[in-house]
Amino acid sequence: MRFRSPAYTVFSILNYTFIGILSICCVLPLIHIFAVSLSSKAAATANIVNFWPVGFTLDAYMQTLGNDKFLQALMIGIERTVLGTAISMTIVVMAAYSLSKSNDRFKGRNMYSWFFIFMMLFNGGLIPTYLVVSNTGLYDTIWALVIPNAVNVWNIILMLNFFRNLPAELEEAALIDGAGHLRTVFSIYIWVSMPAIATLSLFTMVIHWNSWFDGIIYLTSSDKYPLSSFLQTIVVQDNFAQTGVDPEKLEQISNRTVKASQIFIGALPILIVYPFLQKYFVKGIVIGSVKG
Amino acid sequence: MNKLDTGAASTSSVPSGKKASRAASYWKRTGMLHVLLLPAVIIALIYGYTPMLGIVIAFQEYEPWLGIRNSPWVGLEHFEYLFNYPDSLQVIKNTLIISGMKIVFQLIVPVLFALLLTEIAKSWFKRAAQTLVYLPHFLSWVILGGIFVDILSIRGGLLNRFLAVLGIDPIFFLANGDWFRIVLVVSDVWKEFGFSTIIFLAAIVSIDPSLYEAAEIDGANRWKQVLHISLPSILPIIIVVGTLSLGRVLDAGFDQVFNLYNPLVYEKGDIIDTFVYRIGLLDAQFSFATAVGLFKSIVGFILIVISYRLAYKLANYRIF
Numbered sequence: 001m002r003f004r005s006p007a008y009t010v011f012s013i014l015n016y017t018f019i020g021i022l023s024i025c026c027v028l029p030l031i032h033i034f035a036v037s038l039s040s041k042a043a044a045t046a047n048i049v050n051f052w053p054v055g056f057t058l059d060a061y062m063q064t065l066g067n068d069k070f071l072q073a074l075m076i077g078i079e080r081t082v083l084g085t086a087i088s089m090t091i092v093v094m095a096a097y098s099l100s101k102s103n104d105r106f107k108g109r110n111m112y113s114w115f116f117i118f119m120m121l122f123n124g125g126l127i128p129t130y131l132v133v134s135n136t137g138l139y140d141t142i143w144a145l146v147i148p149n150a151v152n153v154w155n156i157i158l159m160l161n162f163f164r165n166l167p168a169e170l171e172e173a174a175l176i177d178g179a180g181h182l183r184t185v186f187s188i189y190i191w192v193s194m195p196a197i198a199t200l201s202l203f204t205m206v207i208h209w210n211s212w213f214d215g216i217i218y219l220t221s222s223d224k225y226p227l228s229s230f231l232q233t234i235v236v237q238d239n240f241a242q243t244g245v246d247p248e249k250l251e252q253i254s255n256r257t258v259k260a261s262q263i264f265i266g267a268l269p270i271l272i273v274y275p276f277l278q279k280y281f282v283k284g285i286v287i288g289s290v291k292g
Numbered sequence: 293m294n295k296l297d298t299g300a301a302s303t304s305s306v307p308s309g310k311k312a313s314r315a316a317s318y319w320k321r322t323g324m325l326h327v328l329l330l331p332a333v334i335i336a337l338i339y340g341y342t343p344m345l346g347i348v349i350a351f352q353e354y355e356p357w358l359g360i361r362n363s364p365w366v367g368l369e370h371f372e373y374l375f376n377y378p379d380s381l382q383v384i385k386n387t388l389i390i391s392g393m394k395i396v397f398q399l400i401v402p403v404l405f406a407l408l409l410t411e412i413a414k415s416w417f418k419r420a421a422q423t424l425v426y427l428p429h430f431l432s433w434v435i436l437g438g439i440f441v442d443i444l445s446i447r448g449g450l451l452n453r454f455l456a457v458l459g460i461d462p463i464f465f466l467a468n469g470d471w472f473r474i475v476l477v478v479s480d481v482w483k484e485f486g487f488s489t490i491i492f493l494a495a496i497v498s499i500d501p502s503l504y505e506a507a508e509i510d511g512a513n514r515w516k517q518v519l520h521i522s523l524p525s526i527l528p529i530i531i532v533v534g535t536l537s538l539g540r541v542l543d544a545g546f547d548q549v550f551n552l553y554n555p556l557v558y559e560k561g562d563i564i565d566t567f568v569y570r571i572g573l574l575d576a577q578f579s580f581a582t583a584v585g586l587f588k589s590i591v592g593f594i595l596i597v598i599s600y601r602l603a604y605k606l607a608n609y610r611i612f
Contacts, residue, residue, distance in 0.1 A: 008514055015411055022405075023424040026486060029439045030431075032450055036442070047448025095332040107318070108327050112333070119336055123344025125585030126565075127572045131356075132342045148339035150331045181324035186315050210432035213547070218575060225411075228434050232551065235438035256442070263438040270430050273347040278426060281490075 030267065037061070037260035044256045060257035064265065070230070071221070074265070076142070077209065077227030084146035086207040089201050093193075095160035096186040120153045144218035145211065145226065145227060155200045162196040163189065199280040202273055209269055231266050235259060270271050350583035363579075370583035373374050380567065380584065387563040391544040395537045401485045403530060406492035425486025437551025440479055441466065466552060469560030476561070480548060491533065495526040501516060515586045527608035534604040539596035564588050 031051050036044055040055030048054055050210055064070055093269065095116075103109050122131070129148070138144035174184040189195060215229030350370055353361040376379050405425075412418045428436070443450045445467040452462040467473045503521050512520065546565035555562045564584060572581025 005513065011514075012411065012413075015408055017415065019405075019408060019421050020417075023421040026425045026428055026482065029436070029443055032443060047453060050450065082353045091335070098328045101316060101322075101504045103323060106322050108322075108326070111536065112329055115333070116336065119340040121596055122344065122589060123340065124346050125582060125589055126568055126583040127578050127585060128343035128346025128349065129339065130573065131578070133348055138336060147335065148584060151336050151340065156332070166386060181328065182563065185328065206430055208436070210430075212434045213550075219358075226431060232434045235434065235441070259438065260442070263435055265433045267431055271427075271588040274427060274430060278432065281426075 012062060022154060023259075025220040030264075033260045034264050037257055037264050039257060041257060044260075060261040062257050064261045070262065072223065073227045073230035076225065079227045079232075080142060080145050081205050083142065084150070085201050085204045087146055088150045088152055088155070088204050092152055092155045092159055092200065093197065094185065096150075096156045096163055097181070097189060099156065100163035102161040116151070116153045116156065119151070130217060133272050139218060140220050140224070142224075145214050146208075149211075149214075152204065154258055155204065159193075159196060159200060159278060162193055201275055202280070205274065206270060206277065231262060235263060309406060342544055347582055347586045347589075348584045349579050352579055354579040354582075356578070364506065366579075370580045373580065374584055374587060382559065383562050383567045384586070386560060387542055387544045390473055390476055390549075390563060391541050393473070393482050395534070395541065395546070396479045397477060398484060398488060399530065399534050401481050402488035403492055403526070405485060406489045406496060406526075407522060409489070409493065410496050411514075422486070425489070427486070428483040429487035431483075433547035433551045436479070436483065440475070440552060444475065466554065467556045469557045472553070472557040472561045475552065476545070479552075480545060488533070492526055495529040495540070496522060497526045511601065520584060531607045532603045535599045535606065537599075538590070538602075539599035541595060542592050565601075 012111035024098075028051065035051050035053045036049050037060050038056055038058070039049045040057050043049050098106065099109060099112060101109060124132075132147055133139060133144050138147060146229035166189070168190060169182055173186050179187070210228060210271075212226075212232045213227035215225050216232060218228070219225055222230060225233070326337060346360070349360060349363065351367060352360070353366050354360065354363045398550065409418060409421065412421070444452075444461050446452060446464045446467075451465070455461075455463065463471060467474050499522065503525075504517055507517050507521060542564060544563040544565070546563070546569075549561060549563050550569070551565050565588075568581045568585050568588075571577045571584075
């Protein structure tokens with residue numbers, strides 16, 4: 001310890017306590033909802049569940065996982081996440097490769113850069129975007145959720161910075177061996193960039209899993225909703241009629257515990273990938289904040 | 293380098309004449325680079341730039357069955373309406389109040405938290421705290437909206453039960469406009485303060501340790517060191533983060549408001565984005581909603597440009 005004054009010791013104790021409490025507060029809501037989801041209907045309706053299940057039961061999860069509509073939304077959510085990430089990352093890697101070339105080797109690079117950066121700063125807004133998506137045949141298909149947002153300019157910037165830091169010999173060797181740009185990027189660059197690609201993919205997956213608004217405006221019925229949009233209609237709009245829970249069974253298990261279980265299942269994929277995310281995002285933010 | 297580049301080949305026809313041959317060799321070297329950019333450019337043109345042209349409907353009385361070409365032009369009528377319509381003025385006011393409060397607290401709390409966290413000597417404790425406070429950033433407002441609606445419920449919600457223990461009457465957080473604003477600010481800070489801390493922590497870590505050593509020799513206690521070394525050292529970053537967030541002052545958080553609000557709090561909780569959604573997509577007043585959206589985009593764009601200028605002037609920060 002560098003500081004030994006009594007005042008600092010007092011401060012230290014208070015500081016540990018304060019930070020400890022504050023940190024726990026950041027997950028308490030999640031713990032609460034998890035506890036509710038594992039509690040009996042009686043306990044949940046009596047409002048006695050805090051952070052530990054009362055009258056432990058898996059009924060709510062049984063109900064949720066036995067609900068075809070929920071399972072369908074879950075599958076569409078996964079489909080959307082996988083498809084969206086694959087499309088977006090392919091486009092990002094290809095664009096980043098070209099933009100990672102220096103200005104004198106790739107004339108026109110500057111023009112492309114501004115083309116993308118301007119898109120970051122200005123957009124047409126909700127209604128015109130909605131009209132364009134509707135008029136290009138994507139309306140009411142899963143493509144409306146994965147194509148319009150595929151060009152992630154921020155990911156392109158991070159990826160091209162990564163490519164720039166690869167040794168120049170790598171590309172020179174490939175070119176001497178007669179590989180074109182296409183082969184260089186797909187059979188060499190993507191393999192040596194796997195850590196960066198994995199990281200950006202993880203973040204893209206989180207964005208897709210969490211997106212709910214596009215599903216609600218571009219898809220016409222809740223049968224086609226990915227999980228986030230589906231949860232939005234039940235949880236926020238409280239629209240239980242659409243969710244396929246049998247009203248009689250609902251009596252037995254209380255809509256509160258079922259809701260809680262659905263919310264928790266929606267959050268689960270994020271909780272699972274969180275340790276991997278945490279490993280990278282600190283680095284990513286710091287890289288991103290340094291002038292590229 | 294350039295000689296090597298000619299090896300990078302995509303086939304092209306044999307050119308005639310010097311100029312043509314230079315063009316051909318340029319194409320040979322860089323053609324594939326353009327091709328690789330093509331998917332991104334096409335999608336950006338269709339879904340990024342075409343909607344920018346679509347904002348012309350803000351100056352029309354757009355009807356979907358007439359299309360942009362046949363819809364009648366009305367000039368600035370929608371904008372006049374925007375500035376005379378009491379609802380939209382209230383919405384702009386709400387947006388500024390809510391996002392102004394968010395900006396202030398989203399700056400103060402992370403800076404304080406970063407300074408306090410630096411004083412934690414046990415690294416396992418520090419790491420554990422960081423793991424917990426970064427987490428909410430990654431959860432969507434659909435999930436958190438569902439959780440908060442449950443916790444803030446007047447009928448036995450967790451928070452009201454806690455207040456009851458303290459002898460405070462239940463508060464209808466999500467039905468009272470003033471409380472709703474407070475809920476928005478507090479829950480937003482709760483979700484993001486940890487993540488915003490990262491950049492300040494990085495700035496504190498990069499402070500030259502010899503400054504602290506020198507201060508200690510001069511007899512400065514820890515409080516004095518924080519006041520005269522840590523704070524001034526991270527001040528440029530604080531200024532940058534603060535000015536850049538000013539550029540987003542019209543984004544009061546659509547996802548959050550949309551997932552927490554209800555008609556009872558429209559008066560004080562409705563923001564530009566939720567307003568545009570309701571009048572545009574639910575009431576199908578495409579043109580008026582686009583005009584509101586355009587107003588927001590233009591003001592937002594100007595603010596971003598100004599804030600980048602300011603950040604550069606005040607803290608010598610450049611993003612490009």
